[in-house]
Amino acid sequence: MSAPSPQAVADAFDPARLTQARRLAGMTKKDLAERIGVTPAAVGQYETGMTRPRGDLVPRLAGVLGVPSAFFLMGRPHGKLDGSMAHFRSLRSTRAHQRAKAVAFVEQVWELAHALERRVRLPHVDLPGFSGGEVHPLARDPAEAARALRRLWGLGAGPLSHIVRQMEAHGIIVVFPPPDEDAATVDAFSTSQLPRPIVVLTANRFDDIHRYRFTAAHELGHLVLHGDTASGDTQQEREADVFAAEFLTPRDSILPELPKRLDLRRLVELRHTWGVSVDSLLYRCREVGLISDSAAGRAYQRLKTLRDQPGFAAEPISGYPGEQPMLLRQAFDLAVAETGLTMPRLAAQLAWPIPRVRELLGMPDQRPTLRIVP
Numbered sequence: 001m002s003a004p005s006p007q008a009v010a011d012a013f014d015p016a017r018l019t020q021a022r023r024l025a026g027m028t029k030k031d032l033a034e035r036i037g038v039t040p041a042a043v044g045q046y047e048t049g050m051t052r053p054r055g056d057l058v059p060r061l062a063g064v065l066g067v068p069s070a071f072f073l074m075g076r077p078h079g080k081l082d083g084s085m086a087h088f089r090s091l092r093s094t095r096a097h098q099r100a101k102a103v104a105f106v107e108q109v110w111e112l113a114h115a116l117e118r119r120v121r122l123p124h125v126d127l128p129g130f131s132g133g134e135v136h137p138l139a140r141d142p143a144e145a146a147r148a149l150r151r152l153w154g155l156g157a158g159p160l161s162h163i164v165r166q167m168e169a170h171g172i173i174v175v176f177p178p179p180d181e182d183a184a185t186v187d188a189f190s191t192s193q194l195p196r197p198i199v200v201l202t203a204n205r206f207d208d209i210h211r212y213r214f215t216a217a218h219e220l221g222h223l224v225l226h227g228d229t230a231s232g233d234t235q236q237e238r239e240a241d242v243f244a245a246e247f248l249t250p251r252d253s254i255l256p257e258l259p260k261r262l263d264l265r266r267l268v269e270l271r272h273t274w275g276v277s278v279d280s281l282l283y284r285c286r287e288v289g290l291i292s293d294s295a296a297g298r299a300y301q302r303l304k305t306l307r308d309q310p311g312f313a314a315e316p317i318s319g320y321p322g323e324q325p326m327l328l329r330q331a332f333d334l335a336v337a338e339t340g341l342t343m344p345r346l347a348a349q350l351a352w353p354i355p356r357v358r359e360l361l362g363m364p365d366q367r368p369t370l371r372i373v374p
Contacts (some may be wrong), residue, residue: 003068003069003070003134004070004073004344005055006055006056006058006059006069007055007058007132009058009072009073010053010054010055010057010058011052011056012073012074013046013052013053013072013074013310014018014072014073014074014078014159015046015047016078016080017071017072017073017074017078018043018046018047018061018072019047019104019106019311020078020104020108020347021061021065021066021067021071021072022043022047022065023100023101023103023104024065024101024104024105024108025064025065025066025205026097026101027065028040028046028097029043029044030249031063032061032064032065034061035064035297036057036058036061036064036239037060038057038275039253040305045318048173058072058209060288060367065350066353067352067353068179068351068352068353070254070348070351071352072073073351074352076108076110076111076349076351077111077114077115077191078106078279079107079110079114079194079195079264080107081103081106081107081110081191081193082193083193085303091159092184093359100191102177102200103179103219105177105200106160106189106191106194106198108352108360109173109175109193109198109328109360110194110195110196111350112280112328112350112357112361113173113196113328113331114195115346115349115350116328116331116332116335116346118201119172119338119339119341120204120334120335120338120339122171122196122327122331123168123169123170123171123327124170124171124173125170125172125197126152126153126170126171126198127149127170127171127172127192127224127226128145128148128149128152128198129224129227129270130192130197130227131301133246137335138348140227142221142224142239142240142242142243142246143243143245143246145221145225146221146224146225146242146244146246146247146250147246149209149224149247149249150222150247150250153170155168155248156280157252157253158253159273159274159275160247160248160275161275161322162320162322163213163216163217163275163323164201164216164218164307164322164323164324165218165247165322165323166324167199168325168327171196171197171198172196172197172198172201172220172223173196173197173198173199173325173327173328174198174199174201174216174325175199175200175201175325175328175360176200176201176202176203176205176362177200177202178320178360179203181197187215188200188201188202188205188215188216188219189219189272190216190220190222190223190258191221192222192223192227197223197227199216199219199223200217201216201221201325203315206316206317207314207316207318208315208316208319209275209314209315209317209319209320209323210275210276210277210280210314210315211277211314212270212317212323213248213275214244214248214276215278215313216323217243217244217245217248218240218241218243219240220243220244220247221239221241221242221243221244222236222240223238223241223249224243225239225265226239226240231359245280245283248275248276248280249274249276249280249281249284251284251288253269253299254281254284256286257270257273258270258284258285258288258290259290260290261286261289261290261291262295262299263352264278264299264302264303264306267282267285268283268311268312271311278303279303280336282296282299282300282303283296320374325362326362328361328362329359329362329363330344332361343357343358345364
């Protein structure tokens with residue numbers, strides 16, 4: 001397939017694609033304007049559709065933003081997402097441009113999933129009341145919603161071996177963002193406003209499997225509870241935490257196993273059984289009245305001195321393959337085997353650079369790096 005001419009791209013220019021590419025590059029309109037030699041007002045007019053860039057500007061835009069010129073052509077499916085409907089775990093510490101970049105990333109994740117779904121049937125989205133970007137929760141009470149989802153998914157009332165795999169098996173896309181400075185700053189986030197719900201789990205949880213699992217369950221709580229409400233409410237964050245605690249450790253199941261008085265050794269045993277942190281179990285003990293607030297405070301102080309000890313030290317997610325997203329990668333592999341899809345063909349369909357496709361599929365470049373010593 002031959003590349004379109006710069007003038008052809010200018011004639012069929014999609015303003016939304018310029019906004020998406022600029023946000024993915026982490027640039028302001030002023031940044032982009034300086035790089036391509038126009039005014040910020042001109043960039044603003046390109047993005048609103050008031051004017052179109054000249055043909056000679058198209059290659060410059062593509063080069064600065066790191067996309068093929070064809071990326072700016074209109075006509076491809078675009079999963080446009082209202083940023084107010086994406087739930088960020090740490091909204092206050094996330095800057096506006098970081099949120100915009102994260103939202104643009106999620107849009108691309110959906111576009112990749114949509115392209116693969118044209119060739120492979122992905123798991124059906126099995127969330128209470130979910131219908132093409134809308135969610136009508138079965139219960140507003142977070143703990144009851146967690147119990148209802150366990151019943152819906154047939155999970156029983158015991159420990160859950162894999163959270164991420166369960167989410168993927170029920171049609172939820174889970175991804176890791178590309179490693180960069182913004183990904184290290186933005187905490188986990190999720191949205192149910194696209195035709196398929198998406199959860200992004202970021203690197204600041206990778207060093208601790210238990211925090212990571214709780215974060216995944218927290219984002220699942222947002223999908224179940226808050227699909228029809230704008231994000232940013234601290235009450236929503238508290239509700240998602242309650243959901244996560246009940247989903248991971250149902251009260252009626254965990255209560256008989258909790259020690260009747262403070263016993264860190266017993267909590268370490270339960271940590272391994274239930275896949276949650278000792279901190280979470282301590283919170284459960286205090287919540288159900290087994291220990292006092294003062295005893296819990298002393299226990300948390302004691303935990304700080306034990307963080308590097310066996311049984312208390314954090315465990316990275318690398319040791320838990322079942323908690324690492326695989327849905328998109330396996331969909332691609334199946335499409336390659338059954339339909340003859342190739343990486344260049346998929347990249348051309350999306351109008352992305354091949355490295356970007358590999359990045360979102362979780363397929364890092366394995367080629368050795370040649371280093372020239374002067």
